[in-house]
Amino acid sequence: MNNESYLNMELLRFTTAGSVDDGKSTLIGRLLYDSKSIFQDQLESITKISNRKGLDHLDLSLLTDGLKDEREQGITIEVAYRYFATPKRKFIIADTPGHIQYTRNMVTGASTANVALILIDARKGVIEQTYRHSFIASLLQIPHLIVCVNKMDLVNYEEEVFNTIVTNYKNFASKLDVKDICFIPISALNGDNVVNRSSNMNWYEGSTLMYTLENMHIGSDQNHLDPRFPVQTIIRPHSNEFHDHRAYAGRIEGGVFRKGEEVLLLPSGLKSKINSIYYGDKEISEAFPPMSVSMTLCDEIDISRGDIFVKQNNQPNASQDLEVMFCWLNQSPLNLSGKYLLKHTTNSVRAIFKEIIYKLDIQTISRNEMDKEIVSNDIFRAKIRTTKPLFFDPYRKNRNTGSLILIDEITNETLAAGMIV
Amino acid sequence: MNNYLLKHLQELESESIYIMREVFSQFENPVILFSGGKDSIVLTHLARKAFWPAKIPFPLLHIDTGHNFPETLTYRDWMVNEIGARLIIGSVQNSIDLGRTKEESGLNASRNALQTITLLDAITEHKFDACLGGARRDEEKARAKERIFSHRDEFGQWNPKNQRPELWNLFNGNKLLDEHFRVFPISNWTEMDVWQYILAENISLPSLYFAHEREVFERNKTLLSVSPYLTLREGEKAIKKVVRYRTCGDMTITGAIESEAETLEEIIIEVAASRLTERGNREDDKRSETSMEDRKKQGYF
Ligand SMILES: Nc1nc2c(ncn2[C@@H]2O[C@H](COP(=O)(O)OP(=O)(O)O)[C@@H](O)[C@H]2O)c(=O)[nH]1
Numbered sequence: 238m239n240n241e242s243y244l245n246m247e248l249l250r251f252t253t254a255g256s257v258d259d260g261k262s263t264l265i266g267r268l269l270y271d272s273k274s275i276f277q278d279q280l281e282s283i284t285k286i287s288n289r290k291g292l293d294h295l296d297l298s299l300l301t302d303g304l305k306d307e308r309e310q311g312i313t314i315e316v317a318y319r320y321f322a323t324p325k326r327k328f329i330i331a332d333t334p335g336h337i338q339y340t341r342n343m344v345t346g347a348s349t350a351n352v353a354l355i356l357i358d359a360r361k362g363v364i365e366q367t368y369r370h371s372f373i374a375s376l377l378q379i380p381h382l383i384v385c386v387n388k389m390d391l392v393n394y395e396e397e398v399f400n401t402i403v404t405n406y407k408n409f410a411s412k413l414d415v416k417d418i419c420f421i422p423i424s425a426l427n428g429d430n431v432v433n434r435s436s437n438m439n440w441y442e443g444s445t446l447m448y449t450l451e452n453m454h455i456g457s458d459q460n461h462l463d464p465r466f467p468v469q470t471i472i473r474p475h476s477n478e479f480h481d482h483r484a485y486a487g488r489i490e491g492g493v494f495r496k497g498e499e500v501l502l503l504p505s506g507l508k509s510k511i512n513s514i515y516y517g518d519k520e521i522s523e524a525f526p527p528m529s530v531s532m533t534l535c536d537e538i539d540i541s542r543g544d545i546f547v548k549q550n551n552q553p554n555a556s557q558d559l560e561v562m563f564c565w566l567n568q569s570p571l572n573l574s575g576k577y578l579l580k581h582t583t584n585s586v587r588a589i590f591k592e593i594i595y596k597l598d599i600q601t602i603s604r605n606e607m608d609k610e611i612v613s614n615d616i617f618r619a620k621i622r623t624t625k626p627l628f629f630d631p632y633r634k635n636r637n638t639g640s641l642i643l644i645d646e647i648t649n650e651t652l653a654a655g656m657i658v
Numbered sequence: 659m660n661n662y663l664l665k666h667l668q669e670l671e672s673e674s675i676y677i678m679r680e681v682f683s684q685f686e687n688p689v690i691l692f693s694g695g696k697d698s699i700v701l702t703h704l705a706r707k708a709f710w711p712a713k714i715p716f717p718l719l720h721i722d723t724g725h726n727f728p729e730t731l732t733y734r735d736w737m738v739n740e741i742g743a744r745l746i747i748g749s750v751q752n753s754i755d756l757g758r759t760k761e762e763s764g765l766n767a768s769r770n771a772l773q774t775i776t777l778l779d780a781i782t783e784h785k786f787d788a789c790l791g792g793a794r795r796d797e798e799k800a801r802a803k804e805r806i807f808s809h810r811d812e813f814g815q816w817n818p819k820n821q822r823p824e825l826w827n828l829f830n831g832n833k834l835l836d837e838h839f840r841v842f843p844i845s846n847w848t849e850m851d852v853w854q855y856i857l858a859e860n861i862s863l864p865s866l867y868f869a870h871e872r873e874v875f876e877r878n879k880t881l882l883s884v885s886p887y888l889t890l891r892e893g894e895k896a897i898k899k900v901v902r903y904r905t906c907g908d909m910t911i912t913g914a915i916e917s918e919a920e921t922l923e924e925i926i927i928e929v930a931a932s933r934l935t936e937r938g939n940r941e942d943d944k945r946s947e948t949s950m951e952d953r954k955k956q957g958y959f
Contacts, residue, residue, distance in 0.1 A: 243854050248666035315821065317802040318795045320848045327666045329846055341823060348825040456663045469679045474712040482711060488676045488827075493662065517675075517707035525662040529675035529708070542683055566823045580828045583683070640826045649832035651822040 242324055249455055252331040252346035252379070254339075254370035255356030260387045264356065264425035265319060265332060266297025268447065271432035274321035275300065294426070316346050325451045340599070340614040341566045343370065344654055347377035348640070351455050354446075355384045359392045359422070363405040369599050371406075375413040376562065376616070376656065378636055380458045382410075382418045383449060389438065390424040396440040412602075414633070417453075421446050459526040460635045464492030464500075465553065466546035467582035467638075472531055484515065484531035485540060490582065490637035491630070492551070494532070495523040500546045502538060503628050508549065509534040526637070543584040545628050553628045553638060560594070561641070561655040562632075564616050569645075569652075571611035577652065578644040581627050588643065591620040618658070632656035667855055670847055671704065676827065677806060677843040678708040681788050682715055684831035685839070688788035689746070691777075692718035694730035695906045696863055697792030699737070700852055701844060703861050705790075706741060716790065717744035719780055721773045724751040725887050725908040733864035748780035770911055778814040781838060788831065788839045796848045806845050812836040853929055857922045866903045869920045874899050880913035904929075 255261040269275050283299040290296065319330040331346030333339070347353060353374040357367055374382055384406055392398045399422045410418060421430055422441055429435030432447040444452070469487040494500070499510050512533040514524050524530045532546070547553060565571055571590070579588040595604040596617040611617055632639030643653040664672065681688050690705060692698045705714045720734060738745045750772050753759045759775040781789065795802045805821050807829045822830055831839055844852070856863065873884040875894045882888060884896045887910050901914035902925075919925045 243850075244665060244667060244858060246666045247663060248669045315803045315818070316823075318846070319802065320796045320846070322848070322850065327848075327851070345823045345825055349827075459662070461662050469676070470683045472709055472712050476711070479711045486679055486708070488672065515710070517671075518710040527669065527672055527676075528664065529672040529679070531710075578832070580830065636826065640828065642825055642828045642830065644830055644832055649830070649834065651825075651830045654823070654825045 246322065246324070247326050247455065248329070249326050249352065249450060249453075250329045250331065250350050251352035251354055251450070252333060252343070252350040252374075253354045253356065254333065254343055254374070255387075256358075256364070256366040259356040259358045260425040261332070261356050262298030262300075263296075264354075264385065264387065264423070264431065265330060266300040267425050267428055267431045268328075268330075269300055269319065269321050270297055271428060272321050272323055272447065297425075316342050323447070323451055328450065339366075339369070340373065340564060340616065343373050344377060344564045344566070347374060347379055348636075348654065350377075350379050351458050352381040352383060352450070352453070353379045355382060357384060357386050357402060357406075359386050359388045359398055359402065362398075362402050363409065365600060367406070368409060368602060371410065371413060371415070372599060372602055375415045376564075378414070378633060378656075380416060380455070381453055382415050383446065384418065384420045385425075385446060386420065386422045387425050389422045389429060389435075390427050394422075394424075394429070394435070394437040396438070399441070419443065419449060421449065460491040460630075460637075461525060462492055463551050463553070463630060463635060464494055464546070464548050465490040465630070465635065465638050466494060466500075466532070467584070468540055468542055468544045468546070469583050470542055471540070482533065483537070484533050485546070486529070486531040487583065488529045489524050489526045491526060491635045492548075493523055493525045494546070496521075499549065500534075501549045501552065502540060503545050503547060503552075503555065504626065505538070505540075505544070507536075507538050509536040509538055511535075543582075545582065547628075553630050555626045555628050557623050557626050558591070559621050559623065559627065559629070560618065560658040561621060562616065562618050562658060563611075563643075563656075564654045565611050565613060565652065566654060567645070567650055567652040568613050570613075571653075573609070576646060578646055579621075579623060579641055579655075580644065581629065581641040582638060584627060586623045586625055586627065587646075588621045588623045591622055594618040594620065629657050631658060667851060667858065670844075670851060671707075671855070673827075673846065674701075674704045674843040675708040677829070677841065678705050678790070680829050680831070681790060681841050681843075682709070684829070685788040687784070687786050688716045688790060688841075689719045689784070689786045690714070690716050691789050691791045692720050692734065692745075693792070693906070694720065694726070694734045694864060695792070696852060696856065696867065697794065697844065699792075699861060699863060700847075700855060701790060701792040702737070702741070702743075703859060704843060714741065714743055717746050719746045719748060719777075719784075719786070719789070721748045721777050721780070722750065723770070723773060723908050724749065725885075725910050727864075727866055727883070727903075727906060727909055727912075729864045729866045730906050746780065746784065748776045750776045752776070753779060770908060774814075781814065786838060787833070788841050790841050790843060792844055793842050794847050794849070794852070795842075795845050801845075804842065804845075806842050807831055808840045808842065809833065810838050810840060814838070816840075850926075850929060853922070853926050857926060864906060866906050867925065869900050869902045869918050871898055872901050872914065873897070874901060874914055881915070882911075883909050883914060885909040 253261050287296045317332045333342040333346040386402050403420045423430045430445045468485045472484040512535045514521050515531045573590050577588050579586050593609045595606045596608050630638045639657045641655040753776045759772045805824045873896045874881045875896045902917045919928045
C-alpha cells in the first residue's frame with residue numbers, strides 16, 4: 238500500500254452481536270486472518286493454545302479473547318476493540334459479548350458504530366436474541382445492519398435455509414427503525430463469503446462481507462444539516478505574537494460551519510460572525526463533523542464551556558424537561574428520588590427523574606407500564622428534569638446532540654445511557 | 659454531501675484532539691507520560707495541535723529507569739526545549755536508593771516493573787489527577803479492553819472487571835480525592851496509523867528508529883544492545899550489525915531488528931511487510947501470556 242492511498246482511507250466502526258456460540262469470535266478472527274492483519278507471534282501463540290486444547294483446526298476465536306479471567310472461563314465478558322485495515326478502509330470493531338450483560342455491552346459498542354453485524358446460526362434461524370440485538374441496533378440508530386447467516390457449512394450451504402431466515406428477519410425488521418439492511422450467507426469457520434467468495438454457494442449473488450464493509454456508503458452517517466458546535470474549552474495563548482487570540486475549541490457535532498457566516502450563541506442568544514476556523518494550526522474555510530477545530534469570532538462575547546454555536550434559522554430544542562430512552566448500565570438499581578449528574582455534549586448538569594413512562598420487555602419488545610423497578614440492563618422511557626436548560630436535538634436526528642449519560646454523584650460511576658426522544 | 663467525509667487519519671486526529679481538550683477541561687492537574695518513544699511523541703504533537711497557538715497546558719513526565727538509550731534522552735531534552743514544555747523526571751534509581759523498590763535479581767532482571775513505583779510516587783508527589791499515555795489498543799490483548807478514560811483507585815490500580823462503560827463521546831472523568839485517571843487519546847490508532855501520521859506531519863524522531871550500526875548480541879532470540887547495564891554471558895558474543903528499533907524501552911530489554919530502513923518511507927514499507935507485532939521484541943511481554951494485564955492491574959502505564 239503506498240502512502241498516498243493510506244492517506245485516502247476512510248474509517249468505519251462496526252459492532253458485532255450474536256448469541257453465545259453463533260461464531261462471533263471466529264468471524265472476527267477470520268476477518269483479521271484473511272485480511273492479513275495477524276502477526277506471526279500472535280499466530281504462534283494461538284497455534285500453541287489450539288494444539289494444547291487438542292483442536293485439529295486453528296481456533297481463530299482465540300485472537301479476540303482478551304483478558305485472563307475470560308480466557309480461563311473461555312468467554313468474552315467486556316467490550317474489546319479490534320483493528321484491521323484494507324487498502325480502502327480502516328476498521329474499528331467493538332467486539333461485544335452476546336450473553337451476560339449483553340444489553341449494557343452492546344449499547345456501549347453500538348453507541349459509536351456505523352454498522353452492526355448481527356450473527357445468526359443457520360441451523361437455529363432467527364431467535365429471540367436476534368430480535369434483541371437488532372432492536373438495540375435500531376434503538377441506538379446504527380445506520381447500517383449486516384445480517385450474517387453463519388455456519389452455512391452445517392446446512393449444506395442450502396439456499397432454502399438462507400431464504401427462510403431472510404424472510405423471517407424481514408418480517409420482524411419492518412417494525413424496526415433501520416434504514417439499511419443486507420443479508421450475507423457465510424461460514425466463519427471455513428471462510429465462505431467472509432473475505433473470499435464461496436464456491437459452495439453459487440446461488441448467492443450478493444457481495445462478500447468484506448466487500449460490503451469496504452464499499453457501503455457511510456458519507457451520510459453524520460448529520461450535515463443542522464449546525465451544532467458545543468464549546469469544549471477556550472484557547473487564550475497570552476503570548477505577544479497572539480496577544481488578542483481568543484478561540485473557542487470543540488468538535489463539530491452537526492452541520493457545516495463556514496468562515497464569515499453568522500452564528501447564534503446559546504444560551505446567551507447573542508450573535509456574531511465566524512472570523513476564522515482552525516484545524517490544528519492550519520486555517521480552513523469550512524468545518525464539518527466530526528472535526529475538532531477552534532474558531533474565533535468577530536465580536537468579544539463572554540462564552541464558556543457548555544455553550545453552543547448554532548444558526549439563527551436552525552436552532553436546537555431548549556428545555557429543562559426531557560423525555561429520554563434510557564439503558565440502565567449499573568449494578569445498583571435506579572433510585573427514583575435520587576439526584577444524578579448528567580453529561581450532555583460538553584455540559585454537565587444535575588437531573589432528577591419525574592416519571593418512568595414504561596419499561597421495555599426486550600424479550601417480547603413490548604411496553605410494560607406497571608413495572609417501575611429499574612435494574613441493570615433495563616431499557617425504559619422516562620421524563621427527567623434538569624437544573625438548567627439543555628440545548629439538544631432528538632437522538633434520531635443527531636446522535637451527538639441527542640445522547641447523554643447519567644453519573645452517580647457519590648460513586649462517580651456511569652449509571653445510564655440516554656437517548657433523547 | 660459525500661465530500662463531507664473525513665479521511666481516517668484526520669478522524670483519528672480529531673478524536674484524539676477532542677480527548678485532550680476534555681482532559682484539559684475535566685481535570686485540574688494533568689500530565690503527559692513521555693517515554694521518548696514514537697507514541698508519546700505523537701501524543702505530544704497532538705497536544706500542540708489541540709491547544710495551538712497556546713503552549714501545551716500539561717507538563718511532561720518522564721520515568722527514567724536509568725537504563726535508557728542515550729539517544730532517547732538527547733531527543734527528549736531537545737524536544738522539551740523546542741516546544742517550551744515543562745519536564746518532570748521520575749527516577750527509578752532514586753526510588754531504589756530511597757528503598758521504595760528493589761532491583762530485580764536473576765537472569766532476566768530488568769527495571770521495567772520497577773517503573774510502576776516511581777510512576778505512582780510521582781503522581782502522588784505532584785498530585786496529578788490525569789496521566790495522558792500513548793498506549794494503543796492494537797498493541798496488546800489487555801489494552802484492547804481498556805477505556806480511553808481509565809479509572810485508577812487510590813492505590814493506582816486498574817480494575818478490568820469494573821470499568822465504566824464509555825458511550826458516544828461522553829467521557830466521565832469524575833473521581834474521588836486521591837484517585838486518578840489514565841487517559842489514552844490514541845487508543846484507536848494502530849502502529850501503521852502512527853507511522854503514516856509521523857510521515858504526513860513530518861514529526862522528528864529519536865535516531866534509534868532509523869537504521870544504524872550498533873554492537874549487539876543475541877539473547878533469547880532477541881538482539882540486545884551492548885550497554886553498561888548488561889553483562890555478556892557465556893556463549894554470547896558482541897557483533898556489529900545494522901539495526902533499528904521499533905519501540906524504545908530500556909536498553910536491557912528492548913530488542914533491535916536488523917534493518918536497512920533509513921527513512922520514514924522505508925520504515926513504513928518495512929512495518930507493512932512485518933510479520934511480528936512491535937512488542938514481540940520486548941522481553942517484558944514474553945514473561946507470560948498475561949504479563950501486561952498483571953502489570954496494568956498494579957498501576958503500570
Ligand atoms: N461448522 C462451523 N462452525 C463454526 C462456524 N463459526 C463458528 N463455528 C464454531 O462454533 C463454535 C463457537 O464459535 P465462537 O466463535 O467461539 O462463538 P462466539 O461465542 O459467538 O464467539 C466454535 O466451536 C466454532 O469453531 C462456522 O461457520 N461453521
